[in-house]
Amino acid sequence: MTQPADERFGPGEGVGRPQAPPPEPLPYPAFDGHCHLDMIDLAVADTLAQAASAGISRVITVGVDTASSRWAADCAAAFPAVYAAVAIHPNETAAAATTAAERDTVLTEIARLASLPEVRAVGETGLDYYRDSAAPQVQRDWFRAHLDIAKQAGKPLMIHDRDAHEDVLAILAADGAPEQVIFHCFSGDAELAQRCAHAGYLLSFAGTITFGNAAGLREAAAVTPAELILAETDAPFLTPSPNRGKSNTPAQVAHTVRALAAVKQLDVAKLCAVMEANGERVFGPWPA
Numbered sequence: 363m364t365q366p367a368d369e370r371f372g373p374g375e376g377v378g379r380p381q382a383p384p385p386e387p388l389p390y391p392a393f394d395g396h397c398h399l400d401m402i403d404l405a406v407a408d409t410l411a412q413a414a415s416a417g418i419s420r421v422i423t424v425g426v427d428t429a430s431s432r433w434a435a436d437c438a439a440a441f442p443a444v445y446a447a448v449a450i451h452p453n454e455t456a457a458a459a460t461t462a463a464e465r466d467t468v469l470t471e472i473a474r475l476a477s478l479p480e481v482r483a484v485g486e487t488g489l490d491y492y493r494d495s496a497a498p499q500v501q502r503d504w505f506r507a508h509l510d511i512a513k514q515a516g517k518p519l520m521i522h523d524r525d526a527h528e529d530v531l532a533i534l535a536a537d538g539a540p541e542q543v544i545f546h547c548f549s550g551d552a553e554l555a556q557r558c559a560h561a562g563y564l565l566s567f568a569g570t571i572t573f574g575n576a577a578g579l580r581e582a583a584a585v586t587p588a589e590l591i592l593a594e595t596d597a598p599f600l601t602p603s604p605n606r607g608k609s610n611t612p613a614q615v616a617h618t619v620r621a622l623a624a625v626k627q628l629d630v631a632k633l634c635a636v637m638e639a640n641g642e643r644v645f646g647p648w649p650a
């Protein structure tokens with residue numbers, strides 16, 4: 363019998379591609395630090411079961427607007443293996459509000475969600491100068507507002523930075539960064555990675571690090587201390603090699619973890635243990 367509470371966590375729309383085959387299980391528990399469970403074309407329970415078989419015991423599902431942020435918080439409340447991040451994505455900022463009063467209402471709701479115990483980050487927020495769905499000035503205004511919310515809630519700031527490295531770093535420096543900052547789907551080079559590491563920011567690497575043309579990204583991971591590294595899928599997007607072209611799920615983070623271990627010249631289980639500790643330090647503590 364289908365219950366209304368379950369319907370909310372049924373299959374999402376997906377990206378219209380076949381699912382990637384399950385990876386070989388990791389030798390030590392790991393987690394997916396950034397995904398969009400609501401966009402994956404599997405029921406949440408099935409996605410989590412698949413992830414668990416690959417050794418992925420936890421996921422952080424990320425909101426991009428008010429509705430998906432509420433959904434993420436509800437999903438985290440319903441599933442012990444799920445935690446949430448809430449925010450208005452930079453590409454959604456122009457559509458999120460047309461008046462100052464509407465903007466205040468939206469930000470008040472994000473702040474309310476950010477204060478919930480199952481919500482472990484404010485994100486994804488930041489700057490995306492690659493797409494032009496919102497003017498840079500509008501994006502910067504919302505990014506600053508999210509930065510304040512993160513500080514007030516005492517939660518990490520999960521940053522989406524696309525073609526906007528310098529402005530992101532300048533705003534963090536000018537406004538004062540929260541205690542924990544994560545660059546989701548890090549896309550910079552070794553020099554940027556060193557600047558972020560110097561500031562104590564965490565770099566979350568996605569499946570892009572497994573791509574043949576991503577030598578710069580692998581150099582960035584190589585110079586980043588393991589204590590500042592996280593792994594994520596950004597599922598259903600950015601499926602890691604060897605499954606490019608298929609639909610991504612949190613289980614696939616196992617490929618990214620193995621690629622990171624190779625770059626760091628660390629045993630896979632050892633890197634997983636370090637990243638588990640990083641996750642607890644930044645997002646946690648996870649309940650036992």
Ligand SMILES: [Zn+2]
Binds near residue numbers: 486522523546547
């Ligand atoms: Zn993003």
Ligand SMILES: [Zn+2]
Binds near residue numbers: 398424486596
């Ligand atoms: Zn994302």
